[in-house]
Amino acid sequence: MATPQDPVSGDRLSVSVADLPAGGTYPWLTATVVPRPIAWVSTLDADGLLNLAPHSFFTVASAEPPIVAFTSVGTKDTLSNIRATGEFVVNLTPRRLADQVNVTGTNFPPGVDELAEAGLTAQPSDVVAPPRVAESPVAIECVSEGERNFGRSTMVFGRVVHLSVWASVLAPDGLPDVRLLDPVSRLGREEWGALGEVFSLVRPRYHSPT
Numbered sequence: 359m360a361t362p363q364d365p366v367s368g369d370r371l372s373v374s375v376a377d378l379p380a381g382g383t384y385p386w387l388t389a390t391v392v393p394r395p396i397a398w399v400s401t402l403d404a405d406g407l408l409n410l411a412p413h414s415f416f417t418v419a420s421a422e423p424p425i426v427a428f429t430s431v432g433t434k435d436t437l438s439n440i441r442a443t444g445e446f447v448v449n450l451t452p453r454r455l456a457d458q459v460n461v462t463g464t465n466f467p468p469g470v471d472e473l474a475e476a477g478l479t480a481q482p483s484d485v486v487a488p489p490r491v492a493e494s495p496v497a498i499e500c501v502s503e504g505e506r507n508f509g510r511s512t513m514v515f516g517r518v519v520h521l522s523v524w525a526s527v528l529a530p531d532g533l534p535d536v537r538l539l540d541p542v543s544r545l546g547r548e549e550w551g552a553l554g555e556v557f558s559l560v561r562p563r564y565h566s567p568t
């Protein structure tokens with residue numbers, strides 16, 4: 359395995375985006391912006407058919423109001439359903455469900471129930487219409503806050519209206535314990551990541567000299 363080079367004197371590869379072929383930046387970004395958490399997005403289409411698909415271009419977009427965002431590369435069923443119904447659920451993906459997450463990333467035609475394909479169970483959500491994944495310990499229920507388009511990619515914003523969390527993954531302080539969530543993440547290529555070392559740091563505060 360390659361070891362990291364000396365940070366100051368080591369050689370660097372200079373990658374000019376303008377010189378890369380169309381789409382050539384994508385594998386660089388997915389191999390460098392790592393690890394990425396996975397939003398396992400459940401939606402309903404206009405006829406009430408359930409859809410589930412993983413999206414690793416996923417983050418918190420706003421603290422207050424609470425908004426999460428994920429990006430659809432191309433117009434997929436998930437995006438079409440949110441445009442049609444305005445609601446979605448982000449289910450978190452524990453390591454033990456990695457194979458099922460992968461199955462739901464198959465390019466099934468519209469109308470295929472990915473939960474059934476992956477052997478998962480739909481469970482009614484508390485506030486929004488799309489069901490959550492019963493096997494997932496956290497469901498973030500969202501109402502669409504619109505989208506931002508970049509070429510073929512669409513970033514979808516969702517206002518968080520409800521959280522549903524297994525009591526068994528909570529730490530004594532009442533928040534989820536990351537070791538109990540045991541999230542699986544996406545890396546570059548075909549690589550996935552599991553939780554590694556967890557450590558705590560107290561953020562320093564600057565105090566101006568009096």
Ligand SMILES: Cc1cc2nc3c(=O)[nH]c(=O)nc-3n(C[C@H](O)[C@H](O)[C@H](O)COP(=O)(O)O)c2cc1C
Nearest residue numbers: 411412413414415429430431434435436463464465
């Ligand atoms: C772990 C994982 C992460 C993925 N992340 C994304 C993503 O961020 N954006 C995207 O458009 N597709 C992503 N995909 C591919 C979609 O899940 C795939 O195209 C899926 O078929 C879309 O389903 P849908 O048409 O039901 O929405 C990912 C696939 C996997 C397995």
